[in-house]
Amino acid sequence: xxxxxxxxxxxxxxxxxxxxxxxxxxxxxxxxxxxxxxxxxxxxxxxxxxxxxxxxxxxxxxxxxxxxxxxxxxxxxxxxxxxxxxxxxxxxxxxxxxxxxxxxxxxxxxxxxxxxxxxxxxxxxxxxxxxxxxxxxxxxxxxxxxxxxxxxxxxxxxxxxxxxxxxxxxxxxxxxxxxxxxxxxxxxxxxxxxxxxxxxxxxxxxxxxxxxxxxxxxxxxxxxxxxxxxxxxxxxxxxxxxxxxxxxxxxxxxxxxxxxxxxxxxxxxxxxxxxxxxxxxxxxxxxxxxxxxxxxxxxxxxxxxxxxxxxxxxxxxxxxxxxxxxxxxxxxxxxxxxxxxxxxxxxxxxxxxxxxxxxxxxxxxxxxxxxxxxxxxxxxxxxxxxxxxxxxxxxxxxxxxxxxxxxxxxxxxxxxxxxxxxxxxxxxxxxxxxxxxxxxxxxxxxxxxxxxxxxxxxxxxxxxxxxxx
Amino acid sequence: xxxxxxxxxxxxxxxxxxxxxxxxxxxxxxxxxxxxxxxxxxxxxxxxxxxxxxxxxxxxxxxxxxxxxxxxxxxxxxxxxxxxxxxxxxxxxxxxxxxxxxxxxxxxxxxxxxxxxxxxxxxxxxxxxxxxxxxxxxxxxxxxxxxxxxxxxxxxxxxxxxxxxxxxxxxxxxxxxxxxxxxxxxxxxxxxxxxxxxxxxxxxxxxxxxxxxxxxxxxxxxxxxxxxxxxxxxxxxxxxxxxxxxxxxxxxxxxxxxxxxxxxxxxxxxxxxxxxxxxxxxxxxxxxxxxxxxxxxxxxxxxxxxxxxxxxxxxxxxxxxxxxxxxxxxxxxxxxxxxxxxxxxxxxxxxxxxxxxxxxxxxxxxxxxxxxxx
Numbered sequence: 001x002x003x004x005x006x007x008x009x010x011x012x013x014x015x016x017x018x019x020x021x022x023x024x025x026x027x028x029x030x031x032x033x034x035x036x037x038x039x040x041x042x043x044x045x046x047x048x049x050x051x052x053x054x055x056x057x058x059x060x061x062x063x064x065x066x067x068x069x070x071x072x073x074x075x076x077x078x079x080x081x082x083x084x085x086x087x088x089x090x091x092x093x094x095x096x097x098x099x100x101x102x103x104x105x106x107x108x109x110x111x112x113x114x115x116x117x118x119x120x121x122x123x124x125x126x127x128x129x130x131x132x133x134x135x136x137x138x139x140x141x142x143x144x145x146x147x148x149x150x151x152x153x154x155x156x157x158x159x160x161x162x163x164x165x166x167x168x169x170x171x172x173x174x175x176x177x178x179x180x181x182x183x184x185x186x187x188x189x190x191x192x193x194x195x196x197x198x199x200x201x202x203x204x205x206x207x208x209x210x211x212x213x214x215x216x217x218x219x220x221x222x223x224x225x226x227x228x229x230x231x232x233x234x235x236x237x238x239x240x241x242x243x244x245x246x247x248x249x250x251x252x253x254x255x256x257x258x259x260x261x262x263x264x265x266x267x268x269x270x271x272x273x274x275x276x277x278x279x280x281x282x283x284x285x286x287x288x289x290x291x292x293x294x295x296x297x298x299x300x301x302x303x304x305x306x307x308x309x310x311x312x313x314x315x316x317x318x319x320x321x322x323x324x325x326x327x328x329x330x331x332x333x334x335x336x337x338x339x340x341x342x343x344x345x346x347x348x349x350x351x352x353x354x355x356x357x358x359x360x361x362x363x364x365x366x367x368x369x370x371x372x373x374x375x376x377x378x379x380x381x382x383x384x385x386x387x388x389x390x391x392x393x394x395x396x397x398x399x400x401x402x403x404x405x406x407x408x409x410x411x412x413x414x415x416x417x418x419x420x421x422x423x424x425x426x427x428x429x430x431x432x433x434x435x436x437x438x439x440x441x442x443x444x445x446x447x448x449x450x451x452x453x454x455x456x457x458x459x460x461x462x463x464x465x466x467x468x469x
Numbered sequence: 470x471x472x473x474x475x476x477x478x479x480x481x482x483x484x485x486x487x488x489x490x491x492x493x494x495x496x497x498x499x500x501x502x503x504x505x506x507x508x509x510x511x512x513x514x515x516x517x518x519x520x521x522x523x524x525x526x527x528x529x530x531x532x533x534x535x536x537x538x539x540x541x542x543x544x545x546x547x548x549x550x551x552x553x554x555x556x557x558x559x560x561x562x563x564x565x566x567x568x569x570x571x572x573x574x575x576x577x578x579x580x581x582x583x584x585x586x587x588x589x590x591x592x593x594x595x596x597x598x599x600x601x602x603x604x605x606x607x608x609x610x611x612x613x614x615x616x617x618x619x620x621x622x623x624x625x626x627x628x629x630x631x632x633x634x635x636x637x638x639x640x641x642x643x644x645x646x647x648x649x650x651x652x653x654x655x656x657x658x659x660x661x662x663x664x665x666x667x668x669x670x671x672x673x674x675x676x677x678x679x680x681x682x683x684x685x686x687x688x689x690x691x692x693x694x695x696x697x698x699x700x701x702x703x704x705x706x707x708x709x710x711x712x713x714x715x716x717x718x719x720x721x722x723x724x725x726x727x728x729x730x731x732x733x734x735x736x737x738x739x740x741x742x743x744x745x746x747x748x749x750x751x752x753x754x755x756x757x758x759x760x761x762x763x764x765x766x767x768x769x770x771x772x773x774x775x776x777x778x779x780x781x782x783x784x785x786x787x788x789x790x791x792x793x794x795x796x797x798x799x800x801x802x803x804x805x806x807x808x809x810x811x812x813x814x815x816x817x818x819x820x821x822x823x824x825x826x827x828x829x830x831x832x833x834x835x836x837x838x839x840x841x842x843x
Contacts, residue, residue: 118825162794392498402508414519
């Protein structure tokens with residue numbers, strides 16, 4: 001069928017195709033770069049089974065655990081954290097004005113006693129009511145403070161921490177025992193490292209005993225399964241690729257290790273933004289780049305933090321709206337990073353990519369759907385043409401998801417059962433028929449909400465707490 | 470014929486009458502479907518490899534466990550020939566049993582291995598450059614063979630191992646050196662020294678592996694070369710020195726300490742001094758209490774707390790007010806170690822110290838001592 005498209009219409013169609021190919025090509029390139037990093041990692045793994053036998057001069061780490069109304073699960077979470085393998089570890093729980101029994105549960109479980117101490121307040125936070133020290137566990141402290149949000153809680157933890165490195169972890173996340181030993185490696189290898197992230201994987205469907213993953217699995221809930229496919233495609237190996245070229249702009253708030261001195265120098269976490277994790281990394285790149293200080297943000301694919309993905313639609317929607325709003329805020333607040341002379345890969349490649357391919361994507365996607373609908377209604381294309389374009393779009397998405405599955409199989413061979421692999425592949429096809437569109441809607445909502453400066457909320461997430469056994 | 474089939478097909482008709490972007494989308498889609506299929510095949514291939522390995526291991530263990538048990542009971546049992554394709558798995562199984570065995574069971578396993586001709590098999594593997602199919606690289610098989618060689622050496626084993634120890638393959642080189650040390654081979658020290666200079670970035674791994682093989686005796690080999698080792702490598706060997714508790718190495722540490730400028734190296738040496746040294750070494754440690762790098766001061770305070778005398782406690786008092794928490798902490802611990810003050814003296818000390826941070830840290834260490842050390 002000969003199409004009667006005007007020049008402008010044809011140009012718009014090619015522009016859409018070019019956009020899709022550019023973004024997908026970038027993801028594919030990142031995965032290829034990630035593949036190279038993974039090969040190096042796999043080689044290193046063979047010679048790293050004695051990682052625990054180090055010099056003993058590893059830098060101490062403070063693990064900061066912000067907690068808000070986690071009374072049901074906090075004790076087991078902390079018990080799990082205390083079993084981490086690391087020679088010099090301090091744990092600070094920050095009770096961010098919880099209204100439930102979080103404080104009481106912790107005080108009684110760990111024999112915490114008020115223990116005031118003089119602290120140099122390097123970052124401004126909401127008032128601290130009391131600092132507790134455990135009589136049972138050496139190196140465990142609790143900061144009880146007025147509610148100020150997650151960022152404020154982490155800042156309070158930073159103020160009181162003693163170590164040159166601090167690690168933020170969500171109270172409901174599970175870290176593998178060797179996670180800290182592995183995620184600290186970039187700091188040992190390169191003194192310019194200011195932050196290091198680790199892989200965050202979805203715990204839904206995994207078997208957990210006493211706060212540790214004993215068997216990996218995939219979620220039984222379809223919404224969580226879609227998110228797992230998305231993680232493998234976009235989050236997991238993409239970050240490895242970005243880190244390789246020092247263009248990583250985000251480290252998950254669920255698990256990240258930071259150099260305290262650098263974070264304090266740039267002002268700590270911002271409390272009036274909803275994407276504080278990404279905003280901090282962008283600010284580190286911007287300010288340290290401006291000052292001409294060498295800095296590196298790394299990502300280690302090996303250590304694993306397991307976290308629960310929302311299974312309720314309401315929780316999922318608020319999470320996605322929040323993420324995209326956080327992305328918008330972070331990019332806007334740090335727009336000075338873009339094409340700045342000394343910003344390196346972060347400012348010249350990563351930042352434009354995130355604006356063009358991440359932030360703009362829901363708008364372009366919506367415009368694509370509407371334009372296709374217009375062409376169809378105007379009789380300029382047929383249903384067969386729409387099907388061809390649809391098959392192209394779906395096959396592109398499925399290909400990228402399959403690459404993610406391949407990289408996962410190379411990194412952790414044999415850990416996903418065959419039945420689960422088939423399910424993940426099936427979901428990588430199914431996600432193009434509904435999940436992506438819903439995601440697009442929430443991203444638009446987040447972006448529009450930011451532009452309209454509407455009231456920000458964190459929302460709440462109902463936890464199944466299935467690993468608290 | 471294919472071209473004719475294609476040109477007659479409705480798809481070709483459709484594409485010829487469609488515009489450029491539809492053709493582009495069609496062919497890109499087709500290409501992506503093929504690429505996806507190839508990727509899936511690759512995943513399946515990896516999975517088959519893993520499953521095959523797992524099944525082979527399982528099958529082999531089931532087949533050989535009764536034979537091993539029969540040997541243990543000194544029963545007369547027919548030992549089957551070990552197929553070449555099973556060698557790698559058998560080696561892995563044998564190593565697992567051998568590492569956990571007591572002396573009598575170890576003898577049983579050695580007898581079985583000799584009956585199977587495993588020693589000759591090891592030599593063949595070490596000599597060969599090509600491994601088996603389906604295994605993730607030949608390295609794995611050769612590592613197994615190198616490990617087994619420490620229990621079943623032949624005349625040629627040491628020669629092979631010495632050659633492999635000089636290869637560019639770090640994994641095999643380290644394993645070979647560890648085996649040479651265990652065998653107390655003549656040139657093992659030279660191999661170890663060359664290894665350290667060739668792979669300095671892998672010092673932690675090498676240290677750990679060699680430590681399992683020989684511990685502090687390795688450092689004795691290295692003594693003449695310690696001055697030439699880069700700081701990062703030396704730091705890892707200092708941890709070995711500490712583990713060995715060998716005070717004869719103190720002169721080596723002192724010599725190196727007098728020459729060191731790198732802060733990390735100084736810290737490691739001071740810590741080792743604190744572990745191995747005595748009162749005679751106090752005067753070497755004390756000047757580092759005022760070093761410009763905090764980490765060095767921390768290790769100096771820590772070391773002085775272990776080897777100092779009560780009179781040295783006065784020197785630690787100014788450090789109690791340092792801005793670095795860890796320095797204050799280690800200083801407070803060292804002070805209390807040296808003075809062995811009781812509860813009343815704690816209170817007097819608290820009153821005499823003006824600085825709030827110093828008082829806090831003394832309170833903290835006191836609480837720790839009461840809560841965790843009683």
